[in-house]
Amino acid sequence: MVQVSESSEQVQNAVRLWHEHRHAPFPSSLRGAECGGMDLVLLDADTAGCVLTWLNNGGTLDLKRIRILQSCIEDLDRVVPEITEPAGTQYYQRLRRLALLVSRTLPRAE
Template sequence: MAEVSLDQLARLWDEFRSMPFPRDFYQREPEGKCVVMMDSTLAGCISSVLDGPLDDRRRDILRGRITALGAILPTIADDEYATTYFTHLHGTAVLAAEVDRSRSE
Protein backbone atom coordinates (compact mmCIF):
# COMPACT_ATOMS: atom_id res chain seq x y z
CA MET A 1 0.00 0.00 0.00
CA ALA A 2 2.77 2.48 0.90
CA GLU A 3 4.43 1.79 -2.46
CA VAL A 4 1.21 2.71 -4.30
CA SER A 5 0.93 5.95 -2.32
CA LEU A 6 4.56 6.85 -3.01
CA ASP A 7 4.02 6.24 -6.73
CA GLN A 8 0.87 8.35 -6.64
CA LEU A 9 2.73 11.10 -4.78
CA ALA A 10 5.50 11.08 -7.40
CA ARG A 11 2.91 11.34 -10.19
CA LEU A 12 1.04 14.20 -8.51
CA TRP A 13 4.32 15.97 -7.80
CA ASP A 14 5.36 15.70 -11.47
CA GLU A 15 1.99 17.07 -12.56
CA PHE A 16 2.26 19.93 -10.10
CA ARG A 17 5.79 20.88 -11.11
CA SER A 18 4.59 21.40 -14.69
CA MET A 19 2.02 23.98 -13.56
CA PRO A 20 3.12 27.61 -13.61
CA PHE A 21 2.57 29.61 -10.43
CA PRO A 22 -0.55 31.79 -10.73
CA ARG A 23 0.76 35.13 -11.97
CA ASP A 24 -1.71 37.25 -10.00
CA PHE A 25 -0.63 35.64 -6.73
CA TYR A 26 2.95 36.91 -6.62
CA GLN A 27 1.63 40.04 -4.90
CA ARG A 28 -1.64 38.72 -3.46
CA GLU A 29 -1.71 37.54 0.16
CA PRO A 30 -5.04 35.85 0.92
CA GLU A 31 -5.82 35.82 4.63
CA GLY A 32 -2.55 37.72 5.13
CA LYS A 33 -0.49 34.70 4.05
CA CYS A 34 2.33 34.87 1.52
CA VAL A 35 1.35 32.10 -0.88
CA VAL A 36 4.71 32.32 -2.68
CA MET A 37 6.46 31.31 0.53
CA MET A 38 3.78 28.71 1.29
CA ASP A 39 4.20 27.23 -2.18
CA SER A 40 7.98 26.95 -1.87
CA THR A 41 7.83 25.57 1.67
CA LEU A 42 5.29 22.90 0.75
CA ALA A 43 7.28 22.06 -2.38
CA GLY A 44 10.37 21.48 -0.25
CA CYS A 45 8.47 19.24 2.15
CA ILE A 46 6.86 17.22 -0.64
CA SER A 47 10.20 16.76 -2.37
CA SER A 48 11.76 15.67 0.92
CA VAL A 49 9.03 13.06 1.50
CA LEU A 50 9.83 11.59 -1.90
CA ASP A 51 13.43 11.15 -0.71
CA GLY A 52 12.59 9.62 2.66
CA PRO A 53 11.00 10.31 6.04
CA LEU A 54 10.76 13.87 7.32
CA ASP A 55 12.42 15.06 10.48
CA ASP A 56 10.14 16.44 13.21
CA ARG A 57 10.71 20.06 12.18
CA ARG A 58 9.72 19.51 8.54
CA ARG A 59 6.80 17.31 9.60
CA ASP A 60 5.44 20.14 11.75
CA ILE A 61 5.96 22.65 8.94
CA LEU A 62 4.16 20.39 6.46
CA ARG A 63 1.16 19.94 8.76
CA GLY A 64 0.96 23.65 9.53
CA ARG A 65 1.13 24.71 5.89
CA ILE A 66 -1.49 22.12 4.90
CA THR A 67 -3.85 23.63 7.47
CA ALA A 68 -3.07 27.20 6.40
CA LEU A 69 -3.52 26.45 2.71
CA GLY A 70 -6.78 24.62 3.39
CA ALA A 71 -8.10 27.76 5.09
CA ILE A 72 -7.04 29.94 2.17
CA LEU A 73 -8.60 27.84 -0.61
CA PRO A 74 -12.18 29.11 -0.16
CA THR A 75 -10.97 32.72 -0.28
CA ILE A 76 -9.43 32.41 -3.75
CA ALA A 77 -12.46 30.98 -5.53
CA ASP A 78 -12.58 34.10 -7.72
CA ASP A 79 -9.55 32.81 -9.66
CA GLU A 80 -10.21 29.49 -11.37
CA TYR A 81 -6.59 28.71 -12.27
CA ALA A 82 -5.27 29.66 -8.82
CA THR A 83 -7.94 27.46 -7.24
CA THR A 84 -6.85 24.55 -9.44
CA TYR A 85 -3.17 25.19 -8.72
CA PHE A 86 -3.47 25.53 -4.95
CA THR A 87 -5.99 22.69 -4.65
CA HIS A 88 -3.52 20.43 -6.46
CA LEU A 89 -0.72 21.62 -4.17
CA HIS A 90 -2.89 21.02 -1.10
CA GLY A 91 -3.87 17.51 -2.20
CA THR A 92 -0.27 16.63 -3.00
CA ALA A 93 0.87 17.92 0.39
CA VAL A 94 -1.85 15.94 2.19
CA LEU A 95 -0.74 12.78 0.40
CA ALA A 96 2.90 13.56 1.27
CA ALA A 97 1.91 13.79 4.95
CA GLU A 98 0.09 10.46 4.67
CA VAL A 99 3.11 8.80 3.04
CA ASP A 100 5.38 10.20 5.74
CA ARG A 101 3.01 9.03 8.48
CA SER A 102 2.78 5.52 6.99
CA ARG A 103 6.57 5.20 7.16
CA SER A 104 6.50 5.55 10.93
CA GLU A 105 3.75 2.98 11.48
Protein backbone atom coordinates (compact mmCIF):
# COMPACT_ATOMS: atom_id res chain seq x y z
CA MET A 1 0.00 0.00 0.00
CA VAL A 2 1.33 3.44 -0.97
CA GLN A 3 1.35 5.86 1.96
CA VAL A 4 2.95 9.05 0.60
CA SER A 5 1.05 11.94 2.17
CA GLU A 6 2.26 14.78 -0.04
CA SER A 7 0.15 15.64 -3.07
CA SER A 8 2.75 17.53 -5.06
CA GLU A 9 2.94 17.02 -8.79
CA GLN A 10 6.33 15.34 -8.30
CA VAL A 11 4.86 12.78 -5.90
CA GLN A 12 1.86 12.20 -8.14
CA ASN A 13 4.19 11.58 -11.09
CA ALA A 14 6.25 9.16 -9.00
CA VAL A 15 3.13 7.26 -7.92
CA ARG A 16 1.95 7.06 -11.55
CA LEU A 17 5.35 5.85 -12.77
CA TRP A 18 5.54 3.33 -9.92
CA HIS A 19 2.15 1.95 -10.93
CA GLU A 20 3.33 1.65 -14.54
CA HIS A 21 6.59 0.02 -13.48
CA ARG A 22 4.92 -2.53 -11.23
CA HIS A 23 2.61 -3.61 -14.03
CA ALA A 24 5.24 -3.72 -16.78
CA PRO A 25 6.74 -7.11 -17.44
CA PHE A 26 10.49 -7.34 -17.01
CA PRO A 27 12.03 -7.61 -20.50
CA SER A 28 12.68 -11.32 -20.94
CA SER A 29 15.73 -10.66 -23.12
CA LEU A 30 17.40 -8.88 -20.18
CA ARG A 31 16.82 -11.61 -17.60
CA GLY A 32 20.24 -12.65 -16.36
CA ALA A 33 21.90 -10.00 -18.55
CA GLU A 34 24.67 -7.68 -17.52
CA CYS A 35 25.31 -4.28 -18.98
CA GLY A 36 28.47 -2.39 -18.15
CA GLY A 37 29.23 -5.02 -15.52
CA MET A 38 25.88 -4.35 -13.82
CA ASP A 39 23.34 -7.13 -13.24
CA LEU A 40 20.15 -5.60 -14.66
CA VAL A 41 17.75 -7.60 -12.48
CA LEU A 42 19.62 -6.51 -9.36
CA LEU A 43 19.65 -2.88 -10.50
CA ASP A 44 15.89 -3.03 -11.03
CA ALA A 45 15.32 -4.65 -7.62
CA ASP A 46 17.56 -2.21 -5.73
CA THR A 47 15.99 0.84 -7.36
CA ALA A 48 12.45 -0.45 -6.96
CA GLY A 49 13.10 -1.31 -3.31
CA CYS A 50 14.18 2.25 -2.56
CA VAL A 51 11.17 3.68 -4.40
CA LEU A 52 8.73 1.38 -2.61
CA THR A 53 10.28 2.25 0.76
CA TRP A 54 9.99 5.97 -0.09
CA LEU A 55 6.32 5.52 -1.01
CA ASN A 56 5.54 3.49 2.12
CA ASN A 57 7.41 5.90 4.42
CA GLY A 58 5.48 8.99 3.41
CA GLY A 59 8.15 10.29 1.04
CA THR A 60 11.23 9.74 3.19
CA LEU A 61 14.23 7.43 3.09
CA ASP A 62 16.91 6.70 5.64
CA LEU A 63 20.48 7.71 4.83
CA LYS A 64 21.47 4.18 3.77
CA ARG A 65 18.67 3.99 1.20
CA ILE A 66 19.36 7.52 -0.04
CA ARG A 67 22.91 6.39 -0.81
CA ILE A 68 21.66 3.21 -2.48
CA LEU A 69 19.22 5.21 -4.62
CA GLN A 70 21.96 7.66 -5.62
CA SER A 71 24.18 4.75 -6.61
CA CYS A 72 21.32 3.20 -8.61
CA ILE A 73 20.82 6.47 -10.50
CA GLU A 74 24.53 6.58 -11.37
CA ASP A 75 24.32 2.97 -12.57
CA LEU A 76 21.17 3.70 -14.58
CA ASP A 77 22.89 6.69 -16.19
CA ARG A 78 25.63 4.35 -17.42
CA VAL A 79 23.42 1.40 -18.36
CA VAL A 80 20.40 2.93 -20.09
CA PRO A 81 22.32 4.20 -23.15
CA GLU A 82 23.81 0.72 -23.64
CA ILE A 83 20.48 -1.14 -23.74
CA THR A 84 19.55 -1.65 -27.38
CA GLU A 85 16.36 -3.68 -27.10
CA PRO A 86 13.32 -1.29 -27.30
CA ALA A 87 11.32 -2.89 -24.45
CA GLY A 88 14.41 -2.88 -22.24
CA THR A 89 15.19 0.73 -23.08
CA GLN A 90 11.64 1.80 -22.23
CA TYR A 91 11.65 -0.23 -19.00
CA TYR A 92 14.93 1.18 -17.70
CA GLN A 93 14.24 4.74 -18.86
CA ARG A 94 11.02 4.67 -16.83
CA LEU A 95 12.89 3.24 -13.83
CA ARG A 96 15.50 6.00 -14.12
CA ARG A 97 12.82 8.73 -14.34
CA LEU A 98 11.16 7.25 -11.26
CA ALA A 99 14.42 7.16 -9.31
CA LEU A 100 15.18 10.77 -10.28
CA LEU A 101 11.72 11.94 -9.20
CA VAL A 102 12.17 10.31 -5.80
CA SER A 103 15.73 11.60 -5.38
CA ARG A 104 14.65 15.19 -5.99
CA THR A 105 12.52 15.03 -2.85
CA LEU A 106 15.44 13.88 -0.66
CA PRO A 107 18.48 15.50 0.89
CA ARG A 108 21.75 14.62 -0.83
CA ALA A 109 23.74 11.98 1.06
CA GLU A 110 27.40 12.89 1.31
